[in-house]
Amino acid sequence: MAAYVLFFSYTPQAWERMMIKPGDRAAAARAMIESAGGTLESLYFMLGDRDGFAVVHVPGNEDVAALSIAILSSGAFSHVETRALVAPQDLAGVLERAAAARGAYAPPGE
Template sequence: MPLYLSRFRYTPETWARLIANPEDRRNAARTYIESVGGTLHGFWYAFGPQDGLTLWEAPDDVSMAAVALAIGSGGAVTDLETTVLLSVEETLAALRTARGITYRPPGA
């Protein structure tokens, strides 16, 4: 199954709710991804432009998109970005396939 890295920021209101009532959000995240047949591999908070990161495994892009849409529509997070991760083997296969593609730069 494909792996996905999500980065997000909580709204100030979300942080205020978490300060008033601290909650382990890994359990919620696990429920969301498991509802589409996936797995939560990690959930971290961070300093910097993002407040948190999650590593998910989902059956396909549509399933992951559904989870991201559901989370994003809830209003608790902003700047939710999800990146599909490729294994080294998948990248090597893409490189081999790229050898057979003739690219023409714009205007050339």
């Protein structure tokens, strides 16, 4: 399965509802991710530009795209940003592919 990080921010209305009735946000996230065929590795809240992030494993790009759309369509989030993750043991292969692709590319003017 592919690994992704989803950064998110809640709407002010969602924060207000959570203050009244917090609930188990990890369980809610896990249920949605599992419905898309994936697993939740971790969920953290944070301070700064974004309210939190989740590391998820799903079969592929279409699955994480569907998950991102489902999250945004809930109305509880003002921002969802999805990034693919590369495991350290996979980096050498990625760099080899990058070198091959770079060797085949001619920059403008060359």
